[in-house]
Amino acid sequence: MPKKSINDIDVANQTVIMRVDFNVPLENGQITDDRRIEMALPSIKSVIDRGGKLILISHLGRPKGQVKAEFSLQPIATRLAELTGTPVAFAADTVGEEAKKQVQELQPGGILVLENLRFHPGEKAGDTDFAASLASMADIYCNNAFGTCHRKDASMVALPQAMGDQPKVVGSLVETEIKFLKEVIETPERPFVAVLGGAKVSDKITVIENLLNICDQILIGGAMAFTFVMARGGKVGQSLVEKDKLDLARSLMDQGQGKLLLPVDAHCGDGFSEDCQKQICSVDEIPENMLGLDIGPETASRFGDVLSTAKTVLWNGPMGVFEMPPFDRGTRAVAEAIASSQATSIIGGGDSAAAITQMGFEDRVTHVSTGGGASLAMLEGQSFAAFEILDDA
Ligand code: ADP
Numbered sequence: 001m002p003k004k005s006i007n008d009i010d011v012a013n014q015t016v017i018m019r020v021d022f023n024v025p026l027e028n029g030q031i032t033d034d035r036r037i038e039m040a041l042p043s044i045k046s047v048i049d050r051g052g053k054l055i056l057i058s059h060l061g062r063p064k065g066q067v068k069a070e071f072s073l074q075p076i077a078t079r080l081a082e083l084t085g086t087p088v089a090f091a092a093d094t095v096g097e098e099a100k101k102q103v104q105e106l107q108p109g110g111i112l113v114l115e116n117l118r119f120h121p122g123e124k125a126g127d128t129d130f131a132a133s134l135a136s137m138a139d140i141y142c143n144n145a146f147g148t149c150h151r152k153d154a155s156m157v158a159l160p161q162a163m164g165d166q167p168k169v170v171g172s173l174v175e176t177e178i179k180f181l182k183e184v185i186e187t188p189e190r191p192f193v194a195v196l197g198g199a200k201v202s203d204k205i206t207v208i209e210n211l212l213n214i215c216d217q218i219l220i221g222g223a224m225a226f227t228f229v230m231a232r233g234g235k236v237g238q239s240l241v242e243k244d245k246l247d248l249a250r251s252l253m254d255q256g257q258g259k260l261l262l263p264v265d266a267h268c269g270d271g272f273s274e275d276c277q278k279q280i281c282s283v284d285e286i287p288e289n290m291l292g293l294d295i296g297p298e299t300a301s302r303f304g305d306v307l308s309t310a311k312t313v314l315w316n317g318p319m320g321v322f323e324m325p326p327f328d329r330g331t332r333a334v335a336e337a338i339a340s341s342q343a344t345s346i347i348g349g350g351d352s353a354a355a356i357t358q359m360g361f362e363d364r365v366t367h368v369s370t371g372g373g374a375s376l377a378m379l380e381g382q383s384f385a386a387f388e389i390l391d392d393a
Pocket residue numbers: 197198199200203221222223224240292293294316317318319320321322323348349350351352353372
């Protein structure tokens with residue numbers, strides 16, 4: 001069921017507490033990538049442009065319940081002021097005297113960023129007192145933090161709970177993520193093809209199981225393909241294999257009844273390095289001294305054919321060690337096939353999102369998810385307490 005959006009409610013003169021994901025990468029106190037702040041902007045602007053008073057709350061890093069200067073949200077508040085072109089107030093605590101005073105001083109159209117939620121042990125503990133203190137500051141709760149939606153941190157679950165009958169809504173970032181990672185995937189236009197790759201089968205077992213129920217075809221690449229190949233009796237040389245997952249791989253192939261498509265060839269090397277000896281091998285006949293570092297050209301071409309007929313595509317996990325050319329070719333070929341298709345295309349997973357952006361295809365796919373762990377959890381078919389608790393549209 002879709003949730004009520006921040007855009008659907010009147011916020012004028014109301015105090016909105018918005019949980020955002022400002023967990024941006026920092027180096028020596030400098031923000032190296034501010035996309036997460038940018039992504040939150042539409043809902044931030046929606047509130048301040050309509051005369052709401054906005055309190056922004058987020059975590060940053062893993063300070064483990066302690067105040068640690070290197071994880072302060074102060075630089076983020078500064079960047080936000082630059083991005084919005086409006087002054088942004090900052091409180092050096094979360095529910096203490098300073099925060100309370102600054103909330104009192106908030107004017108319509110004003111923004112206040114509270115200090116890192118995880119400086120308070122109550123955040124990770126899901127503490128109800130901490131949540132109640134946050135709730136007491138605001139009239140409206142808005143969840144605009146997809147990256148933490150699979151968690152039960154106080155600001156995600158106990159806080160909206162503590163809001164009682166007051167409005168609890170989604171921000172547009174979360175709304176978009178849920179639309180693609182849940183609604184489109186649950187009622188896809190067919191054929192629905194998933195491409196799964198990455199390092200480990202074990203990371204993605206539940207995703208595969210869930211997708212077997214809803215996809216028409218699942219293309220498997222990346223290192224995880226070799227566990228399947230070995231499970232059916234192929235020789236994979238030194239390729240990365242999870243030997244304790246062979247039975248499981250067999251049972252997934254049985255369950256899949258032909259839905260799982262494995263590589264036919266692999267781009268192999270005689271070591272995990274750029275300057276290794278390289279060779280294209282049949283995926284079942286990888287020499288003893290070599291390992292598969294990417295899908296081969298024949299596989300890329302077959303995957304491309306399947307993708308060209310798809311109406312919905314979901315991609316999670318690179319096809320090879322794309323960080324180490326030339327083993328980026330398979331990933332690039334798949335990215336290109338997805339970008340060229342007419343399908344609704346959804347990219348989930350941190351490394352897959354990085355690959356598609358790096359390779360310049362970001363604007364040619366329908367949706368690139370911002371949440372690594374959260375998108376995986378959603379693809380597993382999990383329902384999120386942090387989302388369920390919000391008001392229905
Ligand atoms: P995502 O973050 O998109 O979910 P994963 O984290 O599961 O993706 O996997 C990405 C990693 O898998 C990359 O670092 C990539 O180098 C690695 N990988 C892909 N194919 C192979 C392979 N054949 N051998 C070793 N590592 C691989």
